[in-house]
Amino acid sequence: MTPSDRFPSAPVIDAIAWVRVREGRVLNVRAHGKDAFYLPGGKREPGETDAQTLVREVAEELAVRLDPETIALFTVIDEAAHGYPAGTRVRLACYTAEAAGDPVPSAEIAELAWLGPDDADRCAPAGVRVLAELTARGLLAA
Numbered sequence: 001m002t003p004s005d006r007f008p009s010a011p012v013i014d015a016i017a018w019v020r021v022r023e024g025r026v027l028n029v030r031a032h033g034k035d036a037f038y039l040p041g042g043k044r045e046p047g048e049t050d051a052q053t054l055v056r057e058v059a060e061e062l063a064v065r066l067d068p069e070t071i072a073l074f075t076v077i078d079e080a081a082h083g084y085p086a087g088t089r090v091r092l093a094c095y096t097a098e099a100a101g102d103p104v105p106s107a108e109i110a111e112l113a114w115l116g117p118d119d120a121d122r123c124a125p126a127g128v129r130v131l132a133e134l135t136a137r138g139l140l141a142a
């Protein structure tokens, strides 16, 4: 039985995220007023492709220009959406991509963090799943 079988009209947040690993840690952001770290990214606007949403959101949050040629799907996560009413899911399409320059937090971002396998308790549920996938693939340093 899938979540949509159990909650036929449950809303789903359609969002895209950037998986950026450096020296065995994955980049996360925490927005002002939020108590959990998210993978950088955000919701698709009408008519956008995944790549367009990814490039736009990462530029907005981190002032980083992703190279569209390098965008590659890492995983798609279906999880409880953080900060929404119970039953709301997020479908988070997660991509790797090369970037020019170092991330600089925009005004909406309270802090950046490079997180490892022991930091799951700081992340929203979808990010916990991505930490586990990165760990399983040997991409995070213990």
Ligand SMILES: Nc1nc2c([nH]c(=O)n2[C@H]2C[C@H](O)[C@@H](COP(=O)(O)OP(=O)(O)OP(=O)(O)O)O2)c(=O)[nH]1
Pocket (backbone or CB within 6 Å): 013, 015, 016, 017, 037, 038, 039, 040, 041, 042, 043, 044, 080, 081, 082, 083, 090, 092, 124, 125, 126, 127
């Ligand atoms: N980017 C991102 N979103 C996540 C994660 N986990 C999770 O539940 N979400 C949900 C909650 C977020 O509110 C939603 C989309 O992100 P967002 O709210 O930053 O999107 P946005 O910039 O388009 O939002 P808005 O402020 O314009 O409303 O997806 C995650 O790890 N990364």
